[in-house]
Amino acid sequence: MENLKGKELQKMLTYSVEHIAKKDESMVEKSFEFCEGYMDFLTASKTERLAAANILEIAKANGYTEFDPAKTYKAGDKVYVNNRDRAVILSTLGQKTVDNGVSIVASHIDCPRLDLKPNPLYESNEIAYFKTHYYGGVKRYQWAATPLALHGVVIKTNGEKVDIHIGEEPTDPVFCLSDLLPHLAKDQAERKMRDVIRGEEMNIILGSLPYQDEEIKDAVKMTALVYLYEKYGITERELLNAELQLVPAGAAKDVGFDRSLIGSYGHDDRVCAYTSLMAEVEAETPDYTTVTVFADKEEVGSDGVAGLHSDWMEHFITYLAQMQGVNHLTTLGNSKCLSADVNAAYDPTFPDVMDPRNSCYLNKGVVITKYTGAGGKSGTNDSTAEFFAEITNMLDAKGLSWQTGELGKVDQGGGGTVAKFVSQKNIDTVDIGVPVLSMHAPFELVTKLDVYSTYQAFVAFINR
Ligand code: MN
Numbered sequence: 001m002e003n004l005k006g007k008e009l010q011k012m013l014t015y016s017v018e019h020i021a022k023k024d025e026s027m028v029e030k031s032f033e034f035c036e037g038y039m040d041f042l043t044a045s046k047t048e049r050l051a052a053a054n055i056l057e058i059a060k061a062n063g064y065t066e067f068d069p070a071k072t073y074k075a076g077d078k079v080y081v082n083n084r085d086r087a088v089i090l091s092t093l094g095q096k097t098v099d100n101g102v103s104i105v106a107s108h109i110d111c112p113r114l115d116l117k118p119n120p121l122y123e124s125n126e127i128a129y130f131k132t133h134y135y136g137g138v139k140r141y142q143w144a145a146t147p148l149a150l151h152g153v154v155i156k157t158n159g160e161k162v163d164i165h166i167g168e169e170p171t172d173p174v175f176c177l178s179d180l181l182p183h184l185a186k187d188q189a190e191r192k193m194r195d196v197i198r199g200e201e202m203n204i205i206l207g208s209l210p211y212q213d214e215e216i217k218d219a220v221k222m223t224a225l226v227y228l229y230e231k232y233g234i235t236e237r238e239l240l241n242a243e244l245q246l247v248p249a250g251a252a253k254d255v256g257f258d259r260s261l262i263g264s265y266g267h268d269d270r271v272c273a274y275t276s277l278m279a280e281v282e283a284e285t286p287d288y289t290t291v292t293v294f295a296d297k298e299e300v301g302s303d304g305v306a307g308l309h310s311d312w313m314e315h316f317i318t319y320l321a322q323m324q325g326v327n328h329l330t331t332l333g334n335s336k337c338l339s340a341d342v343n344a345a346y347d348p349t350f351p352d353v354m355d356p357r358n359s360c361y362l363n364k365g366v367v368i369t370k371y372t373g374a375g376g377k378s379g380t381n382d383s384t385a386e387f388f389a390e391i392t393n394m395l396d397a398k399g400l401s402w403q404t405g406e407l408g409k410v411d412q413g414g415g416g417t418v419a420k421f422v423s424q425k426n427i428d429t430v431d432i433g434v435p436v437l438s439m440h441a442p443f444e445l446v447t448k449l450d451v452y453s454t455y456q457a458f459v460a461f462i463n464r
């Protein structure tokens, strides 16, 4: 230290993070190439069911077979668990037995959206509508007067499952909800932001032509029913047995003159799903068995049978332990988890909500978040210093870019991830993921460099 002075000493003693492209220009080309696959995945994965189907298709093409608890697997074998077509685990068996711990990377594949109500269809003033109930943290005004696609399944009374996808192909019609014209929005302008469009005003316009029969009441609704019956064989009764969602229509797009950003619906959290998927399928014979989880229901608190508050992931790990004749509690206690989810990037247009010294920034790489929560860290998995150090030292040892950041200023708001549901199983867990601008908007932004950096972090963890 005696030899160091001025700038050199300052560099040694202080902490700062550089733009990835300033550190290594070659990362730009690598990240652009990687993100081509990501953008295709995003465009084709507008719902958790579509994401799960695409993950399973990629897994099967890479040699994964359905996990059978009665079978014995060896190092390098690749298996999948399909939880009700809406959540998935992929696993590559490691060289060590699982009581040495497994490497969990847990992302979620559900996103904020508008769900149809169980009895959705009605007519008002000769316009046919669907009633909706929004899902997850939605700024409702962002969803008005913008094209929406309809995706989902209907289970017919005879048990047959019908898939519906309308609004993504260039020749498809789209749907939308209306907003008031500015000329008549004097009273609406006085509403608070969350009520600019109220929940019960999120009514989706379906059509406006009457069924041609003078005797019929609600003839425009009848046109919609006839369309649904002729095209899909479903009745109004069968719409009760359904999961139908409205999501922003259209493909992921490059953003900016330099095409360095990706604008799309669903980065939160399909960006961590895709990057961990790529790291998982490329794993050969890691030391530790991988458990790469793609969960449902994170946006509504991880409850539900395919969310991470359910025990399905633990059941899989228990089966692995039983298969190898080792203790499943020892297995859980020695396991490590990256809770793979996005964080809010510092937005120079809205600086007031961020602590600039404790925010993540675009193009500075994967963000590792020690704690989330709200109101004095309530509801957080606050990673131990030891585990935070273990993960960040691992990334440093590989020369990878990373940064840290809180979710906004103290008491500005907050949020949570699946981390607390994994750590409650006695598993060391830390949050890690991609910085996002306009999180939960119909058009979220990430940078290609950050996406690639996150993939590199997952590769390092899985092959630790
Ligand atoms: Mn998320």
Ligand code: MN
Binding pocket: 268, 299, 440
């Ligand atoms: Mn979210």
